[in-house]
Amino acid sequence: MNDGRNWIWAGIDAIRTPAMAQGTRLKEMSDHPRRSVDKDGIFHNQGFEGRLPTPELYGATRPPGMKYQMGGCGIAGCMNLEGGRISGDRIALMLETMGERENGLGAGYACYGLFPEHREEYCLQVLFDTEEARCNVEELLKTTGDITKDERVYTHRVKTMHPPFPIIWRYFFRPNPNVEWRGRLDLSNDDFIVQLAMHINSDIAGAICVSSGKDMAVFKGNGYSYEIAQFYDLERYSGKMWISHSRFPTNSPAWWGGAHPLSILDWGVCHNGEITSYGVNRKLVEMNGYRCSVLTDTEVVAYTWDLLVRKHRLPIPAAAFAMAPWYHKDIQRLDPESARLATWLRITYKEALLNGPFSIIVGRREPEVTLIALADRKKLRPLLVGTSADSRILYTASEECAVRVVDPDAETWTPNAGSPMIAQVGKGIIRTGNELPFVGGN
Amino acid sequence: MSSQTSTRKRQELEAPERYRPVVDHELCKRCKKCVNECSYRALEFVDGVVKSAGGCVACGRCINVCPAHCIEIRQVPSQFPPHANFNERVRRGIMSQASTGGVLLTSCGTDVPYPVMFDDILLDAAQVTNPSIDPLREPVETVTFLGGRKGRLEVKGNGRLYMEKDPGPVIAMDMPIMIGHISLGSVSYNAQKALFQAAQELNILAGSGEGGLHKDFYPYANNVVSEIASGRFGVTGDYLKRTAAVEIKIGQGAKPGHGGHLPGEKVSALISETRMIPLGTDALSPYPHHDIYSIEDLQQLISVVKESTEYKVPVGVKIAAVHNVGAIASGIVRAGADFITIDGFRGGTGSTPRIIRDHVGLPIEVAISVVDQRLTAEGLRNRVTVCAGGSIRSSADMVKAIALGADVIMTCTAAMVAMGCRVCQQCHRGICSWGIATQREELVARLDPEVASARVVRLFRAWNEELKEILGAMGIDSVESLVGNRDRLRYFGPNSKIAEIMDVKHVGEGWG
Numbered sequence: 001m002n003d004g005r006n007w008i009w010a011g012i013d014a015i016r017t018p019a020m021a022q023g024t025r026l027k028e029m030s031d032h033p034r035r036s037v038d039k040d041g042i043f044h045n046q047g048f049e050g051r052l053p054t055p056e057l058y059g060a061t062r063p064p065g066m067k068y069q070m071g072g073c074g075i076a077g078c079m080n081l082e083g084g085r086i087s088g089d090r091i092a093l094m095l096e097t098m099g100e101r102e103n104g105l106g107a108g109y110a111c112y113g114l115f116p117e118h119r120e121e122y123c124l125q126v127l128f129d130t131e132e133a134r135c136n137v138e139e140l141l142k143t144t145g146d147i148t149k150d151e152r153v154y155t156h157r158v159k160t161m162h163p164p165f166p167i168i169w170r171y172f173f174r175p176n177p178n179v180e181w182r183g184r185l186d187l188s189n190d191d192f193i194v195q196l197a198m199h200i201n202s203d204i205a206g207a208i209c210v211s212s213g214k215d216m217a218v219f220k221g222n223g224y225s226y227e228i229a230q231f232y233d234l235e236r237y238s239g240k241m242w243i244s245h246s247r248f249p250t251n252s253p254a255w256w257g258g259a260h261p262l263s264i265l266d267w268g269v270c271h272n273g274e275i276t277s278y279g280v281n282r283k284l285v286e287m288n289g290y291r292c293s294v295l296t297d298t299e300v301v302a303y304t305w306d307l308l309v310r311k312h313r314l315p316i317p318a319a320a321f322a323m324a325p326w327y328h329k330d331i332q333r334l335d336p337e338s339a340r341l342a343t344w345l346r347i348t349y350k351e352a353l354l355n356g357p358f359s360i361i362v363g364r365r366e367p368e369v370t371l372i373a374l375a376d377r378k379k380l381r382p383l384l385v386g387t388s389a390d391s392r393i394l395y396t397a398s399e400e401c402a403v404r405v406v407d408p409d410a411e412t413w414t415p416n417a418g419s420p421m422i423a424q425v426g427k428g429i430i431r432t433g434n435e436l437p438f439v440g441g442n
Numbered sequence: 443m444s445s446q447t448s449t450r451k452r453q454e455l456e457a458p459e460r461y462r463p464v465v466d467h468e469l470c471k472r473c474k475k476c477v478n479e480c481s482y483r484a485l486e487f488v489d490g491v492v493k494s495a496g497g498c499v500a501c502g503r504c505i506n507v508c509p510a511h512c513i514e515i516r517q518v519p520s521q522f523p524p525h526a527n528f529n530e531r532v533r534r535g536i537m538s539q540a541s542t543g544g545v546l547l548t549s550c551g552t553d554v555p556y557p558v559m560f561d562d563i564l565l566d567a568a569q570v571t572n573p574s575i576d577p578l579r580e581p582v583e584t585v586t587f588l589g590g591r592k593g594r595l596e597v598k599g600n601g602r603l604y605m606e607k608d609p610g611p612v613i614a615m616d617m618p619i620m621i622g623h624i625s626l627g628s629v630s631y632n633a634q635k636a637l638f639q640a641a642q643e644l645n646i647l648a649g650s651g652e653g654g655l656h657k658d659f660y661p662y663a664n665n666v667v668s669e670i671a672s673g674r675f676g677v678t679g680d681y682l683k684r685t686a687a688v689e690i691k692i693g694q695g696a697k698p699g700h701g702g703h704l705p706g707e708k709v710s711a712l713i714s715e716t717r718m719i720p721l722g723t724d725a726l727s728p729y730p731h732h733d734i735y736s737i738e739d740l741q742q743l744i745s746v747v748k749e750s751t752e753y754k755v756p757v758g759v760k761i762a763a764v765h766n767v768g769a770i771a772s773g774i775v776r777a778g779a780d781f782i783t784i785d786g787f788r789g790g791t792g793s794t795p796r797i798i799r800d801h802v803g804l805p806i807e808v809a810i811s812v813v814d815q816r817l818t819a820e821g822l823r824n825r826v827t828v829c830a831g832g833s834i835r836s837s838a839d840m841v842k843a844i845a846l847g848a849d850v851i852m853t854c855t856a857a858m859v860a861m862g863c864r865v866c867q868q869c870h871r872g873i874c875s876w877g878i879a880t881q882r883e884e885l886v887a888r889l890d891p892e893v894a895s896a897r898v899v900r901l902f903r904a905w906n907e908e909l910k911e912i913l914g915a916m917g918i919d920s921v922e923s924l925v926g927n928r929d930r931l932r933y934f935g936p937n938s939k940i941a942e943i944m945d946v947k948h949v950g951e952g953w954g
Contacts, residue, residue, distance in 0.1 A: 276930075277918065277927060279929035287823060348824075353923055356572045378575070
């Protein structure tokens with residue numbers, strides 16, 4: 001939308017950050033004036049004596065009394081548009097570069113297209129605080145389907161991270177054919193997995209299912225982005241797409257389950273912002289059978305994408321429009337068919353409007369690995385997209401430095417306020433985020 | 443005893459007057475304007491001076507017309523021996539009933555000092571983690587839609603996108619405000635004209651009330667919600683076609699369980715023609731609709747109205763807020779209503795038994811929240827527009843009502859006050875000195891529809907600006923994101939149980 005604001009952001013395109021322009025590796029980052037690297041190769045924000053006092057830390061269990069969490073953040077994503085693989089250290093470097101945007105209270109990564117041999121099985125990654133919780137979840141999985149493979153997710157102790165450290169398990173899972181859930185026979189496999197994940201999160205003490213999609217997985221926890229990358233040893237994974245997030249929460253405890261990406265089925269959402277309409281958005285997803293257990297606005301955003309695109313079959317641009325619509329006075333400028341559809345999207349999905357500042361990176365695997373980058377309709381939080389010089393790699397991030405650090409020659413641009421950038425493996429960039437929302441008509 | 447003596451004896455037992463106009467005789471020009479303007483005959487010109495004649499209702503007309511600014515109305519100090527239990531109000535009621543032997547009639551909303559929960563609620567604002575929005579520099583939207591929703595939109599197409607089905611009728615309003623149902627009959631021709639004209643200029647809706655739509659007002663039909671009440675006054679095929687929306691009125695906040703009441707004094711030739719009733723007779727609507735004894739009957743009537751309006755306008759149902767309002771609202775949505783209007787017990791009226799006005803129903807703050815919660819729990823909230831009224835006195839009440847769960851607020855008394863009403867609670871007598879709640883030609887002529895309409899327009903424009911200010915401060919740029927956003931409210935009153943029922947956190951409780 002041409003509200004003038006975008007052109008200001010577009011100016012950043014010309015800025016190069018010298019320290020980051022060379023594709024530096026982690027250890028070279030010590031040259032950065034705000035950073036220092038200790039003998040273990042771990043770097044810290046300067047200005048604080050080491051780490052700030054951390055609030056209470058939580059693993060898979062939701063912090064008692066928690067009702068809502070909020071904060072600012074850094075987000076980054078990258079995708080190989082031709083379906084090749086990108087190693088986890090690339091995304092980690094992108095995210096870590098935006099060190100100003102995190103304070104060590106949570107970070108996470110989601111990788112898509114990393115389990116080609118288990119492509120048709122749901123990959124459930126679950127955090128457990130106790131062995132008992134693990135037994136309960138496994139019991140549930142065994143009675144509702146087949147675990148074709150399970151394994152402890154590789155983790156690596158990081159000196160600077162503080163407990164608790166949940167047990168992290170991965171299950172490749174196929175639901176029973178004719179699956180029944182609490183007497184209901186009408187659920188598709190996807191609906192069943194949604195119910196299963198929400199049941200684990202709400203009803204099984206000490207367990208939280210952090211991802212449940214096919215051929216994708218979420219790696220997240222309490223800590224700085226580089227600590228989480230080391231903890232999961234992200235270099236061992238490579239996939240078609242990565243999305244990632246580092247947190248700067250303002251007033252909530254650090255909780256492994258509450259870190260981003262928030263995921264349901266194959267949806268993964270990394271979100272920088274604070275939704276001022278949370279109470280309204282939450283009502284929409286709850287009315288449609290979702291149970292909010294993580295209690296962040298981001299969880300609601302993930303459920304909203306699932307509801308609008310998977311369940312209501314809205315095309316992605318229409319769903320994005322419902323969440324970040326044009327103003328009514330601007331809708332009047334569209335042709336009558338487009339204006340009518342736009343108005344009805346606003347009327348029907350008024351509870352889906354995400355008000356307040358946000359920029360989000362959304363990942364999806366079905367029908368092909370897809371990345372959506374969307375900023376709020378006033379563009380109150382930063383978002384930028386870029387492609388490599390050979391147009392094979394797509395980048396998106398809060399800040400330009402995150403792209404430059406891995407690809408100094410990338411061509412970057414900023415999507416318009418409220419306009420989604422959509423890219424899909426095999427199809428390339430479907431929308432740059434600078435077009436009209438959609439064209440109406442039959 | 444002679445009849446003269448008995449009259450005197452009766453007068454001895456009447457309650458003393460409550461208000462007294464006091465004239466500064468030094469300043470008085472003896473123009474007698476006040477005497478002529480007082481429709482309650484509370485002033486007389488005797489022995490060359492203007493004096494109080496008793497029966498003043500504090501309507502304030504004399505004050506405003508006096509060219510010498512020499513009249514003030516004094517509230518007479520209580521003439522009753524103090525008693526906290528048998529207070530003055532109670533004793534006056536007894537005396538009045540002993541004189542008349544009837545049901546005490548009154549008008550406007552209740553004046554009993556019940557707690558007002560609106561005044562116990564504080565709003566949130568954006569700080570640091572999200573920016574507030576400046577409505578002077580950034581768009582803040584207040585466009586509101588009234589009508590049914592399907593909860594889901596079927597969008598087809600690859601490339602060009604289109605909707606396969608017509609989603610149904612809906613009305614766009616420039617602000618989430620609806621002028622409530624004020625019938626022609628309860629108010630004058632000029633008053634209704636002013637309200638309709640204001641609604642048209644503001645691009646909002648105004649209710650017709652249950653008195654039908656006068657043919658002169660057909661040009662305003664696109665901004666009028668036509669009411670079908672139990673009396674079915676003036677309900678014709680034409681009436682249903684010349685309208686923006688149709689509302690089936692089951693109840694009214696000021697008199698739940700009661701029908702409309704237009705005293706015969708107000709049934710002039712004009713009213714008789716529009717309502718299609720005999721001249722000078724009381725128009726008493728039946729208490730229930732005699733074709734609606736249950737929810738399935740309501741469903742049938744909704745279907746009938748939708749058929750007869752060819753599905754071109756939204757059809758809604760208005761109910762008084764009563765104790766089981768959540769379940770009733772749910773039933774109404776399931777019966778097919780496109781919008782539902784809830785009227786709280788403090789709502790106004792042109793005439794009602796005082797016992798009902800003052801003692802029956804549910805405050806609107808609680809009713810809105812309960813209905814919103816119930817409809818959400820049943821997955822119905824995104825099928826219907828919820829309008830709520832019953833003493834929305836200011837833009838602050840409006841913002842809080844919306845945040846509690848109303849899509850649209852409905853207000854009458856505020857619009858009346860803008861036109862001159864002083865809330866003296868005498869509407870049922872039909873001699874309103876401001877030309878609003880009367881049918882007497884000489885009184886009606888006092889109200890200039892153009893002037894009155896301009897005042898109503900200015901009032902609601904100001905409310906809408908204040909709504910934008912508050913939305914901006916909360917970091918919200920469109921009013922729909924405030925609807926039912928109870929997270930942004932905090933309760934600051936004496937009864938935390940109420941807060942719990944309204945699903946509003948207590949002050950001091952943060953997010954998490």
